[in-house]
Amino acid sequence: MFLELDGHGPHYSQLTRAMKSAILSGRLVAGARLPPTRVLAEELGVSRITVLTAYEQLRAEGYIVGRMGSGSYVSSSHADPMPPRQATARSIAPPTRYAMRARQLADWSIASIHRDRRLDMQYGRPQVNPTLGSIWGRELAWAATRTKLEYANNQGLPALREQICDYVARRRGIRTSPDRVLIVSGTQQAITLTARVLLDEGDEVAIEEPHYFSAWQQFGAHGASLQSIPTDHEGLVCSALPKQAPRLVMVTPSHQFPAGPALSLPRRQELLRYARTKDCWIMEDDYDGELRYDAPPLPPLRSLDSDDRVIYVGTFSKVTFGALRLGYMVLPEALCGDFVNAKYLCDRGSPAIEQAALAHFMEDGGFERHLRYMARELNARRRELIAGLQQYAGDRVQFTDAHAGMHVTVWLPNYDHGQADALIADAHERGLGLYSIAPHYRKPPAVPGLILGYCGLSKAQLQEAMQLFGECLDAVDAAARKPSPMRRRQA
Numbered sequence: 001m002f003l004e005l006d007g008h009g010p011h012y013s014q015l016t017r018a019m020k021s022a023i024l025s026g027r028l029v030a031g032a033r034l035p036p037t038r039v040l041a042e043e044l045g046v047s048r049i050t051v052l053t054a055y056e057q058l059r060a061e062g063y064i065v066g067r068m069g070s071g072s073y074v075s076s077s078h079a080d081p082m083p084p085r086q087a088t089a090r091s092i093a094p095p096t097r098y099a100m101r102a103r104q105l106a107d108w109s110i111a112s113i114h115r116d117r118r119l120d121m122q123y124g125r126p127q128v129n130p131t132l133g134s135i136w137g138r139e140l141a142w143a144a145t146r147t148k149l150e151y152a153n154n155q156g157l158p159a160l161r162e163q164i165c166d167y168v169a170r171r172r173g174i175r176t177s178p179d180r181v182l183i184v185s186g187t188q189q190a191i192t193l194t195a196r197v198l199l200d201e202g203d204e205v206a207i208e209e210p211h212y213f214s215a216w217q218q219f220g221a222h223g224a225s226l227q228s229i230p231t232d233h234e235g236l237v238c239s240a241l242p243k244q245a246p247r248l249v250m251v252t253p254s255h256q257f258p259a260g261p262a263l264s265l266p267r268r269q270e271l272l273r274y275a276r277t278k279d280c281w282i283m284e285d286d287y288d289g290e291l292r293y294d295a296p297p298l299p300p301l302r303s304l305d306s307d308d309r310v311i312y313v314g315t316f317s318k319v320t321f322g323a324l325r326l327g328y329m330v331l332p333e334a335l336c337g338d339f340v341n342a343k344y345l346c347d348r349g350s351p352a353i354e355q356a357a358l359a360h361f362m363e364d365g366g367f368e369r370h371l372r373y374m375a376r377e378l379n380a381r382r383r384e385l386i387a388g389l390q391q392y393a394g395d396r397v398q399f400t401d402a403h404a405g406m407h408v409t410v411w412l413p414n415y416d417h418g419q420a421d422a423l424i425a426d427a428h429e430r431g432l433g434l435y436s437i438a439p440h441y442r443k444p445p446a447v448p449g450l451i452l453g454y455c456g457l458s459k460a461q462l463q464e465a466m467q468l469f470g471e472c473l474d475a476v477d478a479a480a481r482k483p484s485p486m487r488r489r490q491a
Contacts, residue, residue: 001035001043011046012053019054023063023074030076034064097201102221114433119465121433123258123407123453126318127378129370136321136357139366143356152352154344156183156328160359164314164328167362171290173303174312176330182339183350186327187287190313191215193329193346194248194283195222197338204246208236210440212257212285215250228442231256233400235263238270245278253301254289258440258451260402260409262298272301275309281332282310288318290371292404293379308332316358318406319374326350326358378406384459385452388466396473407453409437415476420448423476432468 003022005014022028035043037051044051055072058064065075094100114120155161161178168174184190191214199205201223207216209228219226227246230237235256241249249271253263263271275282284301292298302312315327331339343349361367385408386401398411412420420436427434437449454462 001040003044005044011050012057015044015046015050015054016057019058020063028074030074032074033070034072034074036071097223098221101223105217105221114428114435117428117433118431119433119461119468120456121435121452121454121465122456123435123451124318125406125453125456126321127374127381127406127455128321129373129377132321132370135361135366135370139357139361140353142360143353147353147356152349152355154349155340156181156350157352157355157359159363160355161328163359163362167367168312168314168330172286172297172314173299174330175303180331180333180336182329182331182336182343183355184327184329184343185325185347185350186317187285187313187315188214188218189346190327190329191218191250191283192222193339193342194311195219195224196342196346197335198248198281199224203248204242204244206241206246206249208251208256209442210257210259210437210445211250212252213440215285216442219250231259231261233261234267235261236267236271238267238274241271241274245274245280248281248283249275250283250285251301252285252287254286254292254298255402255404257285257287258407258409258437260400260405262402262404263301265298268299268301268304272305272307272309276307280309281335284310284312286312286314288405289314290319291375291378291406293375293382295403302330308334311335319371324354324358326354378455381454381457381459381462382408384462385454385466388463388469392466392470393473396477406455407451409449409451411447411449413447415448417444417448419476419480420450422479423472424450426475427468427472430468430472432465432472434469434472 003015003018005011005018008014019028028034034040034055037048037055041048041051055064059066059072062075064072066072094103114122158178160183161181164181165176165178168176182193184193195218199219199222203224204227205219205224206227206229207219208231210231211228216226224247227242229240229249235253236251251263251271253268255262271282274280282301282305286300289297289300300312302310309332311332312330313327314330316324317327329339358367382401386399389397389399389408389410393410396412396414398413399408401408412423415423417438424434424436435451435453437451438444440451457465
């Protein structure tokens with residue numbers, strides 16, 4: 001405990017004044033446990049009698065209270081913290097070009113605008129396995145007693161990298177070795193490291209339209225020049241890629257985010273030829289490639305890449321739980337050293353105990369069992385959502401069932417953007433959280449759309465949500481049929 005004695009009078013008086021000041025200023029808050037007298041005496045270099053006398057004086061004046069067998073605590077009756085310092089209204093210019101670009105980014109809180117709604121259809125939220133909490137607790141306890149309590153390999157624990165090599169070979173058809181795998185704290189960090197390794201300010205990045213808005217933000221904050229490449233029912237339109245090659249092309253080929261289509265095999269081959277002939281790199285974000293239903297999984301770009309141009313990114317957050325914050329990159333051999341260096345400079349490595357727990361979870365088959373549960377549960381919820389759309393929205397909406405992922409993109413061809421905003425606002429008032437697709441476009445799309453996530457709601461809740469969705473559509477339709485006051489006056 002930091003206490004500064006003023007040097008005036010006996011030590012016990014100095015200590016009493018110092019502790020009163022700490023309590024009244026809020027440095028010692030109400031209910032805070034005070035150090036034992038012997039410990040505080042050793043810290044301050046005074047006798048224990050001095051500390052005992054000061055504690056008795058503070059107790060007599062009501063500043064502290066004693067609890068039998070527990071110790072001394074700050075009383076709530078005298079604790080009166082100083083008011084927080086008023087935030088200065090003075091603004092300063094961005095201290096760096098990075099800070100300037102970051103200030104210009106869109107709102108970071110898009111995914112939380114409906115978090116207080118009873119039926120929140122937030123996309124990107126992992127499906128929670130009710131048994132996973134206890135399972136993960138056991139894995140952490142197992143790992144905590146078997147992991148060295150020192151800095152781990154900044155590339156990632158060898159045991160986890162070996163399990164990932166086995167996993168991507170079996171599940172995704174990617175053959176690699178542990179020295180080509182880098183453990184990261186999710187897709188966000190993978191994007192950041194890619195920007196640091198490959199891009200200087202002004203370098204060009206081609207990105208899908210629509211796109212993962214956080215990728216756009218991160219590359220933009222880094223200073224990249226971003227080019228939007230259109231997508232259609234076959235994914236990225238490769239013929240629209242620029243003749244002057246960008247430094248990097250970022251794609252979500254297994255399940256285009258957020259529109260939904262998978263990149264067709266001819267376009268996958270076309271994109272790989274483009275990277276080879278233009279000498280550029282491809283970042284493949286396989287954020288939910290494992291979650292494919294009623295259809296065989298599509299081969300990742302990385303599995304087709306014979307020129308070693310693809311940076312493959314996978315995440316465990318989407319298939320386990322968001323708090324895990326672990327992902328991985330399968331890297332081209334020429335870039336491995338640069339990415340490992342960038343990871344070291346960023347955070348010196350991901351948490352070792354969590355890595356060890358995940359490696360053991362994968363090794364003993366628990367991860368595969370969890371994935372099978374996820375696939376069954378999510379497929380059932382997807383079907384419930386689609387049935388509800390068909391029953392309550394009918395031909396007023398359009399959507400393509402991608403048989404994959406954790407969300408369905410719904411288009412509103414009969415409505416304009418103003419009506420779509422009114423629909424979202426009305427749904428919010430009714431307890432239903434709907435999310436527009438517009439933030440994932442540089443310019444609003446010609447037809448408004450919604451991203452409906454189905455991971456966070458049960459089948460019964462999804463049915464209720466779709467019934468509410470239909471009622472909100474009815475309200476928008478009724479408002480459109482109602483004549484405006486101007487028309488009534490003209491009539």
